[in-house]
Amino acid sequence: MADRYIEVSLARRGIAATAKLLDESAPITCAAVWDSLPLAGDVYHAKYARNEIYALLPPFAASEPPPENPTVTPIPGDLCYFSFAGAELGTRAYGYDREVRAGATVVEDPEAMAEACNDLWRTGAAGETLSFRRT
Template sequence: MADRYLTVALESRGVQCTARLLTDKAPRTCEAVWQALPLAGDVYHAKYARNEIYALFPAFAAEEPPLENPTVTPIPGDLCYFTFSDVQLGTASYGYGEGAPHQGRSTVVDLALFYERNNLLLNGDVGWVPGIVWGTVVEGLDVMAEACQGLWRNGAAGETLSFRRA
């Protein structure tokens, strides 16, 4: 099978990077994401994992992928897939508030981009939160990392994170 690529973008900032799907390491996850593309949603900057941006989506796979190619220490350029229940994301400490995109959904998919090193997927409320590494950025990570740092310092309100086939 030929390599598959996607574009990850911060729409309002006009910044994007290109990632290669890791179909050899996470085939079920890659197929589920690929079939669901394009995807776009409000971007959030992580509170616990450090150097991560992500968007939340309704479950889109017929069956959630197994924990293939898992990590709790993502590196710069990793694209990770997480599945949560609305209850897991429902506490006030996460800061989503009323009208959050995941409310009323039994399963929520978190697609994340890690843009810098020293990440640890350890949440004080629930412990270890392994993610599925399903893609890796192959071009444009430096520009995306700078924009992600801007999200951290200046806020993410009004920004959209999108994933689309390249």
């Protein structure tokens, strides 16, 4: 299979980065994400948990992908797919009233994306969206 890439962007900030799907490490998750693109949702910053951003998206796969290449501590530039069912988090405080999804690694423009994410953390996420589309 040829390498597949997606664009990850922060619309209001006018920043985009290219991520390579890790089909070798997470083929089912990558296929579910690829087949559902484009996706977009309000962006949140996990400023009290880690230095990361995330979007909450409604379910988009025919069935929930199994855990593949799992981690709870992604390295800078990683994009992760998480899903939480019902009472696993037990709070709506940070938007966790529906399932969460994503998965890939940034291979182009990671520094600019990291700078935009840090700006989002410092200045807030109001009005910003996190989008994904095929490249």
